[in-house]
Amino acid sequence: MRVDFASLFEVVATCLGREGMADAEAGVLFLKAMHALVRFDDVVIFAYREKERPIDLFSTFGLEDHEIFVGLYQAGPFLLDPFYHAARAGRAGVFRMRELAPDRFFSSEYYRTYYTQTKLAEEVGFFVPCPDGVTVVLSLMRRERSGVFPPGEFAVLDDAVPFVLAFVARTWPDLSLRFDALARGTRRRRHEPANAADRVWRKLNLTDREASIVELVLQGYSSESIGLTLDISTGTVKVHRRNVYRKLGISSQMQLLSIYLSNLQS
Template sequence: MRTDFDHLFEAAAAFVGVAALADDEAGKAFVNLMKSLFPFDYCVIFAYRGAERPIDLFSTFDAREYEIFVRMYQDGPYLLDPFFSAASLPKPGVWRMRALAPDRFFASEYYRSYYVKTGLSEEVGFFVPAGESVTVVLSLMRGEALGVFRDAEYGLMRKAEPFVAAMVRHVWGRLGPRFDRAVTGRRHGAASEGASARARISQRLTARETSIIELVLQGHSSESIGLRLGVATGTVKVHRRNIYRKLGISSQAQLMSLYLGRLKVPE
């Protein structure tokens, strides 16, 4: 692994003395900066505020990839993403997906029905609280050909994190109004099928049961859910049986389909 200092300084210079950068300009400069350190296949930058639909600030995807990684993700699967959970805490720093994932993540319905479609070998994110309750996550991704990031490459990311955080706060430090405009626009438009389905599910379940189905779909085992909610594992299992009975389903696959609006929620 050899650092390309020419590209490193060229990319860093894009941020020096510039009062404002467009999303695309900042995203490309970030990609150039990181590619001077190590190779990767994709980059996507999302902004998160609470449980609101994340804003896609930049990505390197083609049209087909954008549909999977962004459009499909924004319609509901983001709520089950370990990166979303970490952004909501917030949990600043540089994090590997596998370090944030629940104990049953790779056997979860979210992983099987959505994440596996990405074909990723690994995803690592810079998590930067940007003010106004917004966290910006800059994700670097590798497919099977490049494989996972090596420890030395991950170490370089951690060294670069203070610079990346300063860049994010400079470029994307005032995203609150963009979220407000997006919320206003959705109020005047039709809700997505997934959002409507989740609202109907919440009406049929208690707040505790709603929390449990999200944890189940995220990939938490009953034991992990019990620890998070401070209840016995047996109590979690009773809740899960009650949830399936109320929703008229018998599998996690059906639960995921209901959650994303692919099955009709029973009246």
């Protein structure tokens, strides 16, 4: 695909001449800039901070897809998303999903149960760390009919990283204030954990170690990778997994995911 320089420079000129754009206006400009560079089907832009519910800044989905990619995702599955964990780790730049996914992600129950509903061939994300622990992720998605991003187009996106970093810094400089406002608007009982995942583990009476292992299992990490991540032996990981399954009265990862998601939404 040839770069549409006229459209790209039009976006740059608009950005230079505007401050304080609304989310929708900024999203449309980003969409237009990316369409000048590569081919894709959809865009979604999320802001993340710690384990808080991500803020949906912009998306191009129809009603049904919006429920899957945004509504359902914000309800809890985001906690298992490789993009979310890369955002929390402070990654910066542009990455393919398969670069960030754990070793068993594409065979995990999360992938089979939730991610396959998206019918994506590939998702590529620009990761932009912002002040106060916020990261904005601007995702470009290609459906199965479109195939993955060719190497040449991905290289163009990599060249666009400085523009995207500057665009986000100019457009969304104070997202932490929006997270703070949302937190104040959510009433919690005293001593209740502040995030959804921790509330689930407390409700299910799991220890901190069991919760850490189960989270990694659900994200798609093998027992070997979990052991390396937590600096414990693979055998110890398997013992904890068996204890969790026995405690919850289950025998499969499918049941574990079902319990996790149902408790997130209760």
